[in-house]
Amino acid sequence: MRFYTFDNILIAFTEKQDLNQREEKNRLPLKNHLNVDTIHIPNQKHSNKVVKIEEDLTQECDGIYTDKKNTAIGVLTADCIPIVLFNSKELAVIHAGWRGLFDGIIENGFSLFKDKNVKAFIGACIRGCCYEVDKQFVNDLNISDKFYKIYNDKPYLDLVAVAISILKKLSVKDIYDIGECTKCSGKFFSYRNGDFESRILTAAVIKE
Numbered sequence: 001m002r003f004y005t006f007d008n009i010l011i012a013f014t015e016k017q018d019l020n021q022r023e024e025k026n027r028l029p030l031k032n033h034l035n036v037d038t039i040h041i042p043n044q045k046h047s048n049k050v051v052k053i054e055e056d057l058t059q060e061c062d063g064i065y066t067d068k069k070n071t072a073i074g075v076l077t078a079d080c081i082p083i084v085l086f087n088s089k090e091l092a093v094i095h096a097g098w099r100g101l102f103d104g105i106i107e108n109g110f111s112l113f114k115d116k117n118v119k120a121f122i123g124a125c126i127r128g129c130c131y132e133v134d135k136q137f138v139n140d141l142n143i144s145d146k147f148y149k150i151y152n153d154k155p156y157l158d159l160v161a162v163a164i165s166i167l168k169k170l171s172v173k174d175i176y177d178i179g180e181c182t183k184c185s186g187k188f189f190s191y192r193n194g195d196f197e198s199r200i201l202t203a204a205v206i207k208e
């Protein structure tokens, strides 16, 4: 498990050794460290929807926003990008796969912030070193060649670079990226490595 503190914002995420976070019982150590009883997680469906915590969290959505203190929110991932947006009073967690990213999930999460002086945290996800896609895929989505490199005639897409370019367009200057790849680091669950069911959990909370 890893912990980061940005003034009154606590961010933590699990590693493989912390077991599959889809199972509620395995979340206990993370909850204890964040000093909360519950971590609210969206009903993730690779959508572009971010909802406020007061809304119905059983609806399909891939991000949660809150301005409540001591209320932990998180997303489950295994290669997709866990993104935390925050200022000192507001917080959002986002599950960003390629679909959500190109459909505007970061913009949708950002739009909920009252104070647009927002920082971003990017957790463990698949990186340009490992995210092999088809040529057809980059053509269909019209992805700029600055976001991928070709190895052995296959494009390797850097989704984090796409996310960072979106954040910069939104004037998010302070971006903290942990820089680790779920697939080749061996420390995290990775869908591309065959972890189809297991997930890591990235969670955050606003403290006093």
Ligand SMILES: [Zn+2]
Residues within 6 Å of the ligand: 126, 127, 128, 129, 130, 181, 182, 183, 184, 185
């Ligand atoms: Zn990698």
